[in-house]
Amino acid sequence: MRKKVIAGNWKMNKLPNEAISFIEQLEPLVKDCENEVVLCVPYIDLFYSLLYAQKTNIKIGAQNMHWEENGAYTGEVSAEMLKAIGVEYVIIGHSERRAYFAETDETVNKKVKKAHLVGLNPIVCVGETLEQREQGKTIEIITNQTSKALEGLTEEQVASTIIAYEPIWAIGTGKTATAEDANSAIHEIRNEISKKYGQNIAERVIIQYGGSVKSTNSQELFSMPDIDGGLVGGASLNAEEFSKIANS
Numbered sequence: 001m002r003k004k005v006i007a008g009n010w011k012m013n014k015l016p017n018e019a020i021s022f023i024e025q026l027e028p029l030v031k032d033c034e035n036e037v038v039l040c041v042p043y044i045d046l047f048y049s050l051l052y053a054q055k056t057n058i059k060i061g062a063q064n065m066h067w068e069e070n071g072a073y074t075g076e077v078s079a080e081m082l083k084a085i086g087v088e089y090v091i092i093g094h095s096e097r098r099a100y101f102a103e104t105d106e107t108v109n110k111k112v113k114k115a116h117l118v119g120l121n122p123i124v125c126v127g128e129t130l131e132q133r134e135q136g137k138t139i140e141i142i143t144n145q146t147s148k149a150l151e152g153l154t155e156e157q158v159a160s161t162i163i164a165y166e167p168i169w170a171i172g173t174g175k176t177a178t179a180e181d182a183n184s185a186i187h188e189i190r191n192e193i194s195k196k197y198g199q200n201i202a203e204r205v206i207i208q209y210g211g212s213v214k215s216t217n218s219q220e221l222f223s224m225p226d227i228d229g230g231l232v233g234g235a236s237l238n239a240e241e242f243s244k245i246a247n248s
């Protein structure tokens with residue numbers, strides 16, 4: 001039985017003091033939650049978030065990392081740096097990073113490998129644009145992104161990689177994929193993993209849905225057999241709303 005992981009992606013939102021009060025507010029609301037609760041916060045909030053989440057069941061993640069250990073990479077943060085302060089999760093290849101910051105399948109793959117090497121749990125984002133969807137290319141795009149992201153990993157590393165299926169047209173638009181559509185896309189991703197690494201490994205991979213997840217649709221989405229939780233943007237900025245999603 002796979003566990004469900006409900007991760008908030010704050011994107012470029014919240015100052016450290018706001019992160020602290022958010023966690024203080026969220027903690028009692030999710031303390032009995034059976035799902036894994038993760039907050040992926042801006043770099044500047046990581047340390048404070050880790051401090052305030054210390055004796056809670058809330059896990060902290062970053063939203064990006066570099067694949068090199070150190071060096072002349074102005075403005076970058078390495079996996080080792082994240083690990084050193086106690087970060088447990090890291091989002092890799094979010095569509096906003098692919099679109100605005102030149103992230104490619106190759107850089108995503110390098111980052112996923114590095115995350116595993118240092119013991120961070122990568123949450124790898126895949127998803128199609130509206131145009132690709134209308135051209136009937138959804139499955140081709142997302143299975144391709146998935147196999148490239150996982151290239152060169154050991155079976156154990158594949159099994160412990162979290163995939164987030166985020167159709168780009170559903171991000172921040174209020175348009176959610178239907179639970180059936182999301183489930184069948186995720187099922188195809190699992191199939192692709194099964195073809196390469198076998199059914200046993202594929203059955204262990206946690207695959208989330210992301211894109212306009214709210215407390216009003218989370219229950220339906222997360223009850224689908226292949227959907228193992230969600231990556232939540234806008235609705236993760238409000239502690240009460242996010243707690244309802246986490247407790248779905």
Ligand code: 13P
Pocket residue numbers: 009094166170171172173174210211212213231232233234235
């Ligand atoms: P929204 O939930 O705001 O649509 O964002 C989804 C997302 O991009 C999470 O990574």
